[in-house]
Amino acid sequence: MSAGLLGLRRDGPAIAMGTVPLLFLLLLFVYPVARLLSFSVEGGNFAHFEKALTDGLYVQVFLETLRIALIVAAICLVLGYPLAYGLAIASPLWATIGFAFLLLPFWTSVLVRTYAWMILLGRNGLLNRTLLDLGIIDQPLALLHNRTGVIIGMVHVLLPYMVFPIYSVMRRVDRQLLSAAEGLGASPTQAFRRVFVPLTLPGVFAGATLVFVISLGFFITPALLGGGRVMMIGVQIERLVRQFLDWGLAAAVAIILLAAALGIAALLRRLLRGDLTWS
Amino acid sequence: MTISKMAWLGGVALAAAVAWAVPVAAQTAKPAQIVVNASGGAQAAALRKSFYEEFEKRFGIRVVDSSPPDMGKLRAMVTTGNIEWAVTELNVEDAMLAQEQGLLEPIDPKIVDRSRFPANLQGRTHIFTRSAYSTVMGYRNDIFPAGKRPTTWADFWNVKDFPGPRAMQNSPIDNLEFALIADGVDKDKLYPLDVERAFKKLDQIKPHVTVWWTTGAQSAQLLIDKEVVLGTAWNGRYYAAIQQGAPINMEWNQAGIKESAFVIPKGAKDAHWAQQMLSVMTDPKLQGIYANIVTYPGLNLDATQYTDPKIQPFLPTHKDNLSRQWWQDVDWWVKNGKTMQDRWSRWVIAK
Numbered sequence: 001m002s003a004g005l006l007g008l009r010r011d012g013p014a015i016a017m018g019t020v021p022l023l024f025l026l027l028l029f030v031y032p033v034a035r036l037l038s039f040s041v042e043g044g045n046f047a048h049f050e051k052a053l054t055d056g057l058y059v060q061v062f063l064e065t066l067r068i069a070l071i072v073a074a075i076c077l078v079l080g081y082p083l084a085y086g087l088a089i090a091s092p093l094w095a096t097i098g099f100a101f102l103l104l105p106f107w108t109s110v111l112v113r114t115y116a117w118m119i120l121l122g123r124n125g126l127l128n129r130t131l132l133d134l135g136i137i138d139q140p141l142a143l144l145h146n147r148t149g150v151i152i153g154m155v156h157v158l159l160p161y162m163v164f165p166i167y168s169v170m171r172r173v174d175r176q177l178l179s180a181a182e183g184l185g186a187s188p189t190q191a192f193r194r195v196f197v198p199l200t201l202p203g204v205f206a207g208a209t210l211v212f213v214i215s216l217g218f219f220i221t222p223a224l225l226g227g228g229r230v231m232m233i234g235v236q237i238e239r240l241v242r243q244f245l246d247w248g249l250a251a252a253v254a255i256i257l258l259a260a261a262l263g264i265a266a267l268l269r270r271l272l273r274g275d276l277t278w279s
Numbered sequence: 280m281t282i283s284k285m286a287w288l289g290g291v292a293l294a295a296a297v298a299w300a301v302p303v304a305a306q307t308a309k310p311a312q313i314v315v316n317a318s319g320g321a322q323a324a325a326l327r328k329s330f331y332e333e334f335e336k337r338f339g340i341r342v343v344d345s346s347p348p349d350m351g352k353l354r355a356m357v358t359t360g361n362i363e364w365a366v367t368e369l370n371v372e373d374a375m376l377a378q379e380q381g382l383l384e385p386i387d388p389k390i391v392d393r394s395r396f397p398a399n400l401q402g403r404t405h406i407f408t409r410s411a412y413s414t415v416m417g418y419r420n421d422i423f424p425a426g427k428r429p430t431t432w433a434d435f436w437n438v439k440d441f442p443g444p445r446a447m448q449n450s451p452i453d454n455l456e457f458a459l460i461a462d463g464v465d466k467d468k469l470y471p472l473d474v475e476r477a478f479k480k481l482d483q484i485k486p487h488v489t490v491w492w493t494t495g496a497q498s499a500q501l502l503i504d505k506e507v508v509l510g511t512a513w514n515g516r517y518y519a520a521i522q523q524g525a526p527i528n529m530e531w532n533q534a535g536i537k538e539s540a541f542v543i544p545k546g547a548k549d550a551h552w553a554q555q556m557l558s559v560m561t562d563p564k565l566q567g568i569y570a571n572i573v574t575y576p577g578l579n580l581d582a583t584q585y586t587d588p589k590i591q592p593f594l595p596t597h598k599d600n601l602s603r604q605w606w607q608d609v610d611w612w613v614k615n616g617k618t619m620q621d622r623w624s625r626w627v628i629a630k
Contacts, residue, residue, distance in 0.1 A: 057621075057624060057625050064628075118504075119504075122504055122506050123444065123489075123505065124504055124506060125504075142489070145489055145490045223493070227489060227490040227491060228449035228490065228491025228492070228493065228627060229491065229627065229628060230628075231627075236624075241351045242349055242350060244621075245351060245354055
C-alpha cells in the first residue's frame with residue numbers, strides 16, 4: 001500500500017498526463033462499447049449468445065472468418081518476411097524507397113484501395129484483359145466477388161502490419177552472430193535458418209497476431225470484394241445492426257468476436273514466450 | 280441584487296415559463312437549418328434543385344442534406360433522443376417496421392395535403408410516399424443485339440440463350456417475385472408469395488449470379504464495367520448510366536414497382552418544419568422538376584404534365600411501363616420480411 005502511495009507521488013506528473021486521455025477513452029470509447037455490449041444480455045438471459053453460438057448461420061460465418069483470417073495471416077507472413085529482410089539489409093536509400101512503397105498505400109483510404117482492386121481484378125479488369133491478350137488464359141479468371149478477391153484485398157491492406165514488427169526485430173539482430181555462426185562452420189543458409197530466423201520469431205509472432213486479429217473484424221474489403229457470397233462476421237454484425245435492428249444478437253456476436261480475438265492474441269503471446277524459453 | 284438584474288432574471292423565468300407552457304410556439308420557432316437524410320449521390324442534387332431550394336426560399340431555413348437512409352441510425356437517434364434528422368428517406372418496408380416500433384411522427388394532414396395522391400397512399404398515417412421506383416432488368420446491348428434481347432425473367436433465367444454472368448440484389452425483395460414470374464406465375468397473382476417455389480427457382484440461377492449487389496451505384500457499375508452482362512437495378516441507376524453513354528438497355532416488362540418513403544423521426548425537434556418540407560414535396564411542379572433529373576416520379580397525379588415528354592418513357596409510372604409491371608405488396612413484406620431476410624442470408628452463402 002505504502003509502495004503504491006510512494007509510486008503515486010513519484011509518478012504524479014505521469015498520472016496527471018495520463019488522466020485526460022484515459023478519461024477521454026473511458027467516456028467516448030469504453031462507456032459506449034460497454035453500453036452496446038449490455039444489449040447482448042437484455043432480458044436478463046443469454047438467449048442471444050446461445051443463438052450466436054448454435055445457429056448454423058453464425059457458426060458458418062465464424063468459421064469462414066477464422067479461415068480467411070488464417071489464410072491472410074499466412075500469405076502476409078510469406079510475403080512480409082522476405083520483404084522485411086530485404087528492407088533490413090538494404091542500403092539506406094533503397095530502404096527509404098522500399099518504405100515509401102510500403103507506406104504509400106498505407107496512407108490511402110481502405111475504401112479507395114478496395115475500389116482500385118475492383119478495377120484491377122474484375123472479369124474485364126486490367127489483369128484479366130492482359131492475360132487474355134497475351135493468350136495465357138482463354139477464360140477470365142474469377143478473382144473478384146469471391147473469397148480470392150477478399151483475400152487479395154485484405155493482404156494488401158494488412159501487409160504493413162506484418163512487415164513493420166518483423167523489420168524492427170530484424171534490425172536489432174546482431175549481425176556478428178551470423179558471422180560467428182559461419183566462422184564455426186555453418187553455411188550461410190544454415191546460419192540464416194538456425195540463427196537469424198529464430199531470433200526474429202518475436203517479430204513474426206507480433207506481426208501474425210496483429211494481422212490475424214485485425215482480419216477477424218474486417219468489414220469494408222469483404223463487403224465490397226466478396227460479391228455478397230463471402231460473409232465475414234463484421235459484415236454480418238453490420239447487417240444485424242442496420243438492417244434487422246437486432247442489436248442484442250449483434251452485441252452478442254461482437255462479444256464473441258472480441259473474446260476470440262483476445263483469446264487468440266493471448267495464445268500467440270504464450271507461444272511466443274514459450275519459444276523464448278526454449279532458446 | 281440590483282433591480283435591473285432582478286428584472287433580467289424575471290424575464291428569463293418568464294421566457295422559460297412561456298416556452299414550457301406553449302410548446303407549440305417553441306416547436307414552430309424557426310431553426311437556422313434542418314437536416315434531410317436521403318440516398319445521396321445524383322439524388323441529393325435533384326432533391327436540392329427541386330424541393331430544397333423551394334423550401335429555403337419559402338421559409339428562409341437552410342436545408343442540409345445527409346445520407347444514406349439507415350434504420351439502425353434512426354432507431355439510435357429516437358431511443359437516445361438525439362435526433363439529427365428532421366426528415367429521412369426509408370424504403371417502404373423499413374418505414375412500416377419503424378412505424379410499428381413507434382419510431383415515427385404522424386404526418387399532419389393539415390400541413391401535408393395528399394388529396395391529389397392515389398387513394399391508397401393518402402391513408403398512410405406515418406409514411407409520406409414521395410416517389411415510386413422500379414427494380415428492372417438491364418443488360419449490355421452490345422452483348423445482346425436487337426432481336427436477341429432478354430425481355431422476361433424467364434429469359435434472365437435462360438442461361439443457354441442468354442449466356443454470361445449476372446448480378447442481382449443481395450436481398451429477397453424483388454428476387455423472390457422475379458423467380459416466381461420466371462417459373463410461370465402470373466405477375467398479377469404473385470401474393471402471397473410461394474416462398475418454397477421461389478427459392479427452388481433461385482437455386483437454378485444462383486451459380487450464374489457472380490455478384491449479389493448491395494448498393495445502387497454498384498448495380499449499374501457492374502454492367503458498365505462488363506463485370507456482368509445481365510443484371511437488376513433501380514430504374515434511375517440505369518437511366519443515369521445510359522445518359523453517360525453506357526451501352527445498356529433496361530426492360531420494363533415484369534419489373535417491380537414500389538413506393539419510396541419519407542418519414543419524420545419520433546420526437547424530431549423541428550417536426551413542424553419537417554411537415555412543411557413534406558408539404559413542399561407534394562407540389563406537382565417540383566415533382567416534375569425532380570423526375571426530369573433522376574426519373575423517379577412523384578406521386579401527385581398532376582405531376583406528369585410538368586415532366587419532360589422525353590423523360591416520360593423512363594418513368595416507372597408512365598402508362599406503358601406501369602401496365603407491364605407489378606406493384607410490390609408492402610403488407611406481405613412487412614409481415615414476412617424478417618423471416619425472408621434471415622432465410623436469404625443462409626441461402627446466399629450456402630454452397
